[in-house]
Amino acid sequence: MLAKKKEMVHKISNKGFTAKDVENELERFGVTKVFPEVLQFHENSVNLLKMYHDTERLRTCDMYHALERCITAAIFLYSKEMQDFYHANLSCRSRLSIECSVCIEETDAKEAAERNASSSDSSVADRTNKMESSSTME
Numbered sequence: 750m751l752a753k754k755k756e757m758v759h760k761i762s763n764k765g766f767t768a769k770d771v772e773n774e775l776e777r778f779g780v781t782k783v784f785p786e787v788l789q790f791h792e793n794s795v796n797l798l799k800m801y802h803d804t805e806r807l808r809t810c811d812m813y814h815a816l817e818r819c820i821t822a823a824i825f826l827y828s829k830e831m832q833d834f835y836h837a838n839l840s841c842r843s844r845l846s847i848e849c850s851v852c853i854e855e856t857d858a859k860e861a862a863e864r865n866a867s868s869s870d871s872s873v874a875d876r877t878n879k880m881e882s883s884s885t886m887e
């Protein structure tokens with residue numbers, strides 16, 4: 750029973766919890782040892798939960814979600830395969846709300862394609878104008 754308790758998220762008091770508490774829990778569970786990068790996400794995850802619930806007083810179940818989000822984000826960063834997996838399942842931005850290199854690449858490519866499309870449009874327009882002006886000259 751005691752061993753099970755050790756693995757469990759600490760019950761949060763009525764005061765709620767802070768990013769520092771999430772950091773302490775991540776350390777207590779040994780997550781920071783396995784994924785030191787996990788500490789990039791704890792503040793953001795707490796802020797997102799506060800915004801989502803529109804409260805400063807987060808509960809024990811929110812602590813669980815904060816930890817889950819941090820750990821998932823750390824796994825995401827762990828390898829390119831994991832990033833591809835999350836991205837393919839649309840959980841990079843919507844679920845984790847973290848910067849995804851695949852999303853950024855795709856957005857850049859899309860923007861570049863749009864720029865190319867608009868610039869080739871104008872060149873088509875230029876050619877049409879030239880053709881029109883040359884035909885009027887005849």
Ligand SMILES: [Zn+2]
Nearest residue numbers: 836841849852
């Ligand atoms: Zn993505």
